[in-house]
Amino acid sequence: MGFFLETLIGGLMTGVLYSLVALGFVLIYKASSVFNFAQGVMVLFAALAMARFSEWIPQWTGIESKVLANVLAFMVAAVLMLILAWLVERLALRHLVSQPEATLLMATIGIGFFLEGFGQSVFGSNVYNIDIGMPKDPLFVAQGLFEGGILIDSQELVAALIATLLVAALVLFFQKTSTGRALRAVADDHQAAQSVGIPLARMWVIVWFVAGLSALVAGMVWGSKLGVQFSISTLALRALPVVILGGLTSVPGAIVAGLIVGAGEKLSEIYLGPFVGGGIEVWFAYVLALLVLLVRPQGLFGEKIIDRV
Template sequence: MGFFLETLFGGLMAGMLYALIALGFVLIFKASGVFNFAQGAMVLFAALAMARFAEWWPRWLGFDSKLLANLLAFVTTMAVMVAVAWLIEKLVLGRLVNQDGITLLMATLGITYFLDGFGQTLFGSDIYKIDVGMPKDPLIVAEQTFEGGILLSQEDLIAALVAAALVALLALFFQKTSTGRALRAVADDHQAAQSIGIPLSRIWVIVWSVAGFVALVAGIIWGSKLGVQFSLSMVALKALPVVILGGLTSVPGAIVGGLLIGVGEKLSEVYLGPLLGGGIEIWFAYVLALLFLLVRPQGLFGEKIIDRV
């Protein structure tokens, strides 16, 4: 039982990190109706910027405080992500208002490859380290209840708590603020939103900036765990099955979908892996997403679209 709970908790913590990345997809889809393939590239770009600025600021200003270096790097990277959001709106999205969805989708693919290449041109393509002081030592709990206790990763636990807090704040932002309601109105109909005075360009800059902030937090967490490298953008793609399960328009769906994927892949790898030859954790999420597409394509919490003729 102790081993099962250990695996379950590990899956829940991984699931919260998947949900955090999936939230970036949901945010932009809710505001623009665009499936943003660039979210993974934004995670990589933000993580690269964070890692490199944390190295550069002490060198430029001549200090050796890790806390100050990380703080300056975070602020600088966030400013860079806002600038990226503004440029995306001015140079790409602002010129494609009311275009077909496939046109906007292809635009995000172009942004993906640009950010991947430009990020490595600016910041380098080596493997970099992000050290924000997250504890690496494991934590053993419930020793009195289960023999040997339950082994938890302190780093994963803190990361999951940070992700959960950010997801909750963004959910409140969408539901309780006038800006959040404006974002939903823009997603429903660009022209109608403009006709009632909602500034489309400002809304898109806001939502891409928020998605950039989410990408930065996700990049810091995953960069701290895995190191900052090109594979981070591949990790971010694990959020695709999450949004398919939860629904492209649902913030709660991103949470539930992330938890289902995280727990499912951990349990299947541990208990079915020895029987099927291992490697289940790699493809489990995508097979589950495929089944959902066949049975419930709008996801668990997505809105069912009915076309009337």
């Protein structure tokens, strides 16, 4: 039982990080009906920016405190994501707002390739470290209930807590602030939102910036665990089944689906992997998403679309 709980808890903590990446997809799709295929590269770009600026800022300013350097690097990377959001709206969305969804999808693919090349040119292509002081020693809990206790990776625990705090902040932002309510109105009906004076262009910049912040936190956490390398851009492929499972328009769906996928991957690899030769963790989430699509094409929490003719 103790080993099962270890696996389950580890999967849930990984699932929180999947949810963080999936939130970027959901937020942008809700606000602008654009499936942002560049979200994974945004995670890479933001992580590269923070990793490199955390190295450069002490050299430029003489700051010796690693904590302060990381805070300043995070702020600079956040500003870069804001500039990126403004450029995307100004150069792409504004001109493609009435185009078919396939055109917008291709635009995000182009943005992704540009960011990947631009990031490599500016920040370099080596593997970089982000040291935010995450503990590395394992934790043993419930030693009185199970022999030897339950082993928890402290890095994953801190990462999950950071992701949880961001998700909670996003929920409060959308529920309690006037800007968040305006974004929800834009998500429900673009034309109705415009008719009551909500500026779509500004809302799109905000939602792309919020998605960029989610990408920054995800990149910071993954970079701290594994190092910032270009394979981080494939993280979006791991989050795609989460988006499909939870529903493209549901923020709670992205969170719950991330937990389901994270726990399911770990448990299936441990308990089913030996019977199928291993590697089940790679395709489990996609098969699960496919099975859900056969029953609920809109996902577990997505809105059912009814076309009237």
